[in-house]
Amino acid sequence: MKPLTPRRHGIVDYASCALMLAAPPLLGLSPAARRTSALFAGSYLVVTALTDFPLGLRRVIPFPVHGKVELASAPALLALPALLGGLTGTKEKAYFAGLVATVLTAYSLTEWDANPDT
Template sequence: MDKPVTPRVHGLIDYAACALMVAAPQLLRLSPKARTASYALAGSYLGVSTLTDYPVAVRRLIPFPVHGKIELSTVPVLLLLAGLGHGARDRGYFLGLAGTVLGAYALTDWQADPDA
């Protein structure tokens, strides 16, 4: 089965996810600890995204398949954060992020030409 998400589209999704991780905690009235965790995740995702070998990067240093492995490695962190959440909103937020990461990972063609 062909995977529909190209490196370029994945990069755009990454930047949108970073913006979401900055804006959503306040909009959803998450706990202060959940906000801090979300902002830290946004910063780390932004750092990796700006340095990944795809067309929307600032500097193309991280191979695209390595980016995928880094991204996938955040799922256990997101699940842990959901388990440590201080309420249903925190838990739901981090579970939703974990699902989003898994979905984006599953739909991305990690072997595609980075300029696709």
């Protein structure tokens, strides 16, 4: 049994969205990094809100599919900022690498086969 139930995973996801919006300006990241982080926050928010778990607003994406989408987003967290000019400095590189680490950690700690209502 892994520590992140679907409900706990939802809490982590919504908190991560908020941090992806708040952290870049607080850290003094470049405008491109801020925009890219906001883009990811918005996309994560949509996926989270549409996931079939206790914190989903419209439960249409099966919880295991949410996990696959989340895992697939990890490489995009480095590729897209690089393409959009968001990895210009050391702080930006560390920030997006930290997001990748956060996604992979949350993924590995989540019980993806759990009843989605837990």
